[in-house]
Amino acid sequence: MNPGPILFVVSVTMIAMGDLMLIPALVGFLGGTQDYEPFLESAGLTLIPALLLYLIFRRPGIAIHPRQAFLITTMVWVVAGVSGSFPFVLHEHISFTDAFFESMSGITTTGSTVLVGLDQMSHPILLWRSLLQWVGGLGFMLMAVAILPLVGVGGMRLFRTESSDWSDKTLPRTRDVAARIGALYVALSVLCAFCYWLFGMSAFDAINHAMTTVSTGGYSTSDASMGKYDATGMLWICTLFMVLGSLPFLVLLQALRVGPQALFRDDQVVFFGGMIILVTLLGTSMYETGSGSTVRAWTVVTFNMVSTITTTGFVSTDYSLWGGFFVAAFLFLMFTGGCSGSTAGSVKAFRIQIALKMLSTQIKKLIHPNGVFVVRMHDRMVDPSITSALVAFFFAIGLTVIGLTVALGAMGLDLITALSSAATAVTNVGPGLGDIVGPAGNFAPLPGLAKWLLALAMLLGRLELMTVFVLLTRAYWRG
């Protein structure tokens, strides 16, 4: 395999990451402290080798073989995670293990953290965390729309071939689609920041939380996460933008053109909306209101559940104290996720939807053995190659969670900590369950090896698992 194109893409990624570090450096510089120095050093560490690689491997008209895309895509995220960790090492003086965990958790929009004392931290480092998630969210969406379909991973094939509405009869060029998605992403982020500010956040907090809300990332500027701003209105604003970040951006773009009916015509969006309403109403009915009002209960339950469903991972309170129903529910809600073509991770609505349809089709077949039943979506038959890809995804995520839980157990973690860490990492949610990694906890006390494995799981989850699984076979590297 020719390493030239791979190293070229790596160099471009590093240049982008290095440039990104100049933003917190500038903020630090304008703030009048010495805070900017670690960011300049990190930028130098990233940009100097990056430019060397760039100059060596730049070729006019680089051609990438589809098969190389698996390795390149994985390398891009690994390199982004590694360079993203430099500011944490140089600014916070934490170990590379912790820094890599924090960086990978950021860039994959997971949101698990090993940092304590966020409320006292300087603006540049908090901004760096938010930027990682914001860029990671956009990067994931563009990857899901532009790259993964080329190599047959992820669910966008389903929507590419079957929803012809958004294309206006002619498929727009990928670059054009990417630009429109980017513009919408920026616009949503600005709007979200403005709303947060309007509802009482400081400008800095509003900008940071907007970046980590729209990207469904979940990093906060406070150890209390959204618990710092848990007024009813604020939680609903956050809920709204987490949901928007979890909708397919192509459908959102269409809705902007033809009106909100575009949303109601999309099978996946309708299913996702229905799932949220059903789960949050059930949750509210199970919540012990005590002396609080029903509206407040509805708000708090909906906010925290939507935060998990959309794989954001903000928390407004320690929901693990709400009782057995909620602990179990929050574990399994990690395996839902937003829509395909959004910033959200995990299983995603369309996979759950098709899985339920496959189950229902199978039951119909048992009742009418001679009948012919097919799984449909958007009024068309779902191609068997899509259902088999989907089944492989379920097996892959199942095996990953099982293997990782057992490995974490072997490191001495109790079952709930091991299982929920494994689940929250591979689904890119953020908080786990239990005293250590739960909503009131922090990933810092975990052993170093556990942090590396969890960071790897975040990467696996972000790359829809199969992208990385392919790299682990001999067949990929042969021939």
Next chain:
Amino acid sequence: MNPGPILFVVSVTMIAMGDLMLIPALVGFLGGTQDYEPFLESAGLTLIPALLLYLIFRRPGIAIHPRQAFLITTMVWVVAGVSGSFPFVLHEHISFTDAFFESMSGITTTGSTVLVGLDQMSHPILLWRSLLQWVGGLGFMLMAVAILPLVGVGGMRLFRTESSDWSDKTLPRTRDVAARIGALYVALSVLCAFCYWLFGMSAFDAINHAMTTVSTGGYSTSDASMGKYDATGMLWICTLFMVLGSLPFLVLLQALRVGPQALFRDDQVVFFGGMIILVTLLGTSMYETGSGSTVRAWTVVTFNMVSTITTTGFVSTDYSLWGGFFVAAFLFLMFTGGCSGSTAGSVKAFRIQIALKMLSTQIKKLIHPNGVFVVRMHDRMVDPSITSALVAFFFAIGLTVIGLTVALGAMGLDLITALSSAATAVTNVGPGLGDIVGPAGNFAPLPGLAKWLLALAMLLGRLELMTVFVLLTRAYWRG
């Protein structure tokens, strides 16, 4: 739907159960105590309505429509569970909830128990528990070989069409196959009892444990389960017969005719054997031997792991104290199971095998998008109707465990108790994890509703889920 044939089969089931009660009655009578009375009462309660039903609904040449088989099969197990509970109510004076749980756990060969003080209990009631499992194991095997394939549930179709060896070119009549399976089952049970007795069990304990070993049930005559007889030799004998009970009986019959190479030629058996060796060696390497010998460690780890893999559920010690690796491992081992066509429950080896092959096929497809790859077993392509049935099974078991865990959580159970109870019930294993339902615990303290739900889950698991799922649809009852 004509209820006649259904009620006829129900009556036959009740007659069989009523007759079965005469065995512990006789044992009690010969023992010279009044212990036989509750069994005679139970037999009367079962036989009198059964004979009435039988006389009313007996028809010459009863024809059963394949579609009725779903309801009839489910009814048979429910009726067996209900009538099996009578002796527990009348002899042990426990609530009907507890009695039904115990009876269902017996007849489905699960092995979870609500009874404490087994060591002090009288012989007839201990024998009744063992008989329930022994009959349940045989009943399940015959159902899997003779009935489920007719309605398209379970994996036997795969072996029926693809393994022509055991049929000697002509498919033997079902009745003949059933008779041979029954004879082998009796022979294995006798041999197992003899070995137990030879290695030091009392005759009564040997007979009871033999019945619950070969049926992969796991009921014991002691609260300590096999901890009462945890000598190295005894544990290996038990391990051997648990494995034998988990092998496909048709392949065992063939091995008796043509020699042990029949076992090595069977894909599923080879995979199952490999899985056991791999898992138990890994387990042994993770076990903290302390002052004990390696052989002892190997014995204890292998015994308890094989007991879970084969869905038997005997325990020789409280393995939940072995550390995080084992707690996680025992949770996931519940979802393995023995071979199709054996007494074992759970997912079963062939489904894991095909799932892994589907995953590997999908990865190959990603690497070579234009290649044609098929899932093979026994050197033949696995029919897509079988893979889609298998996928539906995975979704069904996943949804059942999720739903049940959340429901148990809502009743106040902690996550580990809820999750492991749900898992151990639907996989027909027996012990769960945690202080309450773990290897050292007992299901008695659970709330009544939890016991009903778990008994239902045992039934679901034993009927390969889909048999019951079909009954829950409107389409089944229409037309």
